[in-house]
Each structure stands twice: as C-alpha cells, then as structure tokens.
Amino acid sequence: GNSVTQMEGPVTLSEEAFLTINCTYTATGYPSLFWYVQYPGEGLQLLLKATKADDKGSNKGFEATYRKETTSFHLEKGSVQVSDSAVYFCALNGAGGSYIPTFGRGTSLIVHP
Amino acid sequence: EADIYQTPRYLVIGTGKKITLECSQTMGHDKMYWYQQDPGMELHLIHYSYGVNSTEKGDLSSESTVSRIRTEHFPLTLESARPSHTSQYLCASSQPTTGTDTQYFGPGTRLTVL
Numbered sequence: 052g053n054s055v056t057q058m059e060g061p062v063t064l065s066e067e068a069f070l071t072i073n074c075t076y077t078a079t080g081y082p083s084l085f086w087y088v089q090y091p092g093e094g095l096q097l098l099l100k101a102t103k104a105d106d107k108g109s110n111k112g113f114e115a116t117y118r119k120e121t122t123s124f125h126l127e128k129g130s131v132q133v134s135d136s137a138v139y140f141c142a143l144n145g146a147g148g149s150y151i152p153t154f155g156r157g158t159s160l161i162v163h164p
Numbered sequence: 165e166a167d168i169y170q171t172p173r174y175l176v177i178g179t180g181k182k183i184t185l186e187c188s189q190t191m192g193h194d195k196m197y198w199y200q201q202d203p204g205m206e207l208h209l210i211h212y213s214y215g216v217n218s219t220e221k222g223d224l225s226s227e228s229t230v231s232r233i234r235t236e237h238f239p240l241t242l243e244s245a246r247p248s249h250t251s252q253y254l255c256a257s258s259q260p261t262t263g264t265d266t267q268y269f270g271p272g273t274r275l276t277v278l
Contacts, residue, residue: 083265089205094170094254094269138205144265150195151212151222152267157205 053078057141057155064131064162072126072158074115074141082146084108084117084124089138089157098126098139136162167191170255170270177245178278185240185273187255195260196238197267200224201252213238245277 058073076084083102087095099108104119113128124141141155168189177183187196198211209222213232227249228242238257242249255270 085266087267087269092271094168094256094271095267096269097266100266140207142267150260150265151209152265154207157207159205 053082053143053146053149053153055141055143055153055155057139057158059156060138060159062158062160064160066133066162066164067130068162070126070128070131070135070160072139072141072160074124074126074155076122076124076141076143076153078122078143078146078153080145080147081119082143084115085142085144085152086113086115086124086126087140087142087154089140091137095140131160131162133162133164136160168255168257168268168270170253170273172273173271174274174276176276176278179244179246181245181277183242183245183275185242185253185255185275187238187240187270188236189238189257189268189270190236191257191259191268192235193257193259193268194235195258195265196232197256197258198222198228198230198238198240199254199256200226201254201272207254211240245275247277250275250277 054077085100086098088098099110101108101117107116144152171186194215199207208224210226211230256267
C-alpha cells in the first residue's frame with residue numbers, strides 16, 4: 052500500500068536558520084504530493100503541492116521538489132521565523148487511482164528567537 | 165478561502181453519553197472526511213464520503229457512525245462515549261480533480277470523555 056515517511060521531531064532551530072524536513076514516500080503510479088501545516092489550536096492547511104515529477108511547489112518562502120527517482124519531497128526554507136513554529140505534514144494522493152490521502156506522522160518545528 | 169466549520173470546538177462529557185460532532189462546508193465539495201488526531205499529532209482516517217448517501221469506514225476502527233444526507237453536512241455520532249474516545253477530531257473536504265485533490269480542514273473538535 053501507499054505510505055509516507057517523514058523525519059521525527061521536534062526540530063528545534065534558532066530564528067533565521069535553514070530548515071529541511073525530510074519526506075519520502077512509497078506509492079504506485081504517479082501521486083500528487085503535498086505539505087500541510089498545522090498551527091496550534093487549528094486544523095491543517097495546505098502549504099504547497101506538486102503534481103508531477105520535477106515540479107517545485109513553493110509558498111511563504113517554503114519550497115519542495117517532487118523527486119521521483121528518490122521518491123522524496125523534502126521541505127526547505129532558507130530562513131525560518133518564530134511564526135513558522137507548527138506541525139508539518141507530508142502527504143500524497145492519487146496513487147494507483149486511489150483518491151484517499153495518505154499522511155505522514157507530522158514533524159513538529161519549534162523556532163526560538 | 166476555504167469555508168469548513170466544526171462545532172463544538174471543545175466538549176467535555178461523561179461516559180455513556182451520546183454525542184454528535186458537527187461538520188459543515190460551503191464549498192460544494194463532494195468528498196468529506198473525519199480524522200482522529202492523537203496526542204503525537206498523527207492523523208487517522210475514521211470515515212469518509214464520496215457524496216450524498218455515501219459513507220465508508222477508514223483505516224482506523226472506530227465506534228462512531230456518520231451520515232451524509234446533504235452535500236454540505238457530515239456529522240459524526242458516538243452512541244456511548246468512553247474515555248478512550250478522548251481525542252481531537254478533524255473534519256475535511258475536497259473536490260476531486262485528477263491528481264490535485266487538496267484537502268480543506270476545519271478547526272477541529274477537542275473531545276474529552278470523563
């Protein structure tokens with residue numbers, strides 16, 4: 052079946068540090084890949100997505116590139132802010148004709164001033 | 165802007181009570197979902213619906229039930245709440261288009277069963 056593996060947290064960084072959160076997946080066919088973010092006390096919201104190999108999704112300074120050869124979709128940001136503190140979820144959908152999404156376990160990011 | 169609502173936001177009840185968690189969306193989305201989110205933040209799909217009169221069980225076995233009588237409304241019911249049901253419940257919706265099935269989430273209901 053489909054699966055998403057992302058690095059365990061918490062990831063703790065100082066403000067303006069570089070961020071990478073690793074995400075790899077196992078899926079049949081050509082899924083779409085997503086990063087969602089969950090701020091404290093809220094539901095998840097879409098951060099960025101990519102629908103085919105080599106696509107780069109970007110939003111709010113975050114970016115991730117769909118790498119089919121390594122089955123990865125790592126999230127990066129060049130300079131994090133305290134306001135980026137949240138839980139980040141990698142997800143896939145549309146694998147093998149299934150449109151039931153598969154989520155990773157989430158990675159908590161804590162950014163200190 | 166996504167418009168999906170959940171009520172109540174917080175609920176504390178005693179064991180054995182029947183409860184219904186409400187979820188509504190105004191986007192006309194066909195697909196709707198219920199997730200249970202554990203303290204470690206992992207999401208578990210408990211129910212989903214492809215449209216009116218369609219309901220399916222998800223990956224996580226749940227004692228809850230759902231109904232989908234109207235497109236915009238997808239309530240979740242627990243007939244007899246137990247402490248093991250204490251959790252955060254998230255509702256979501258999406259409009260299926262090939263390869264870009266983005267999910268829109270409500271703010272969640274935090275349920276505590278004493």
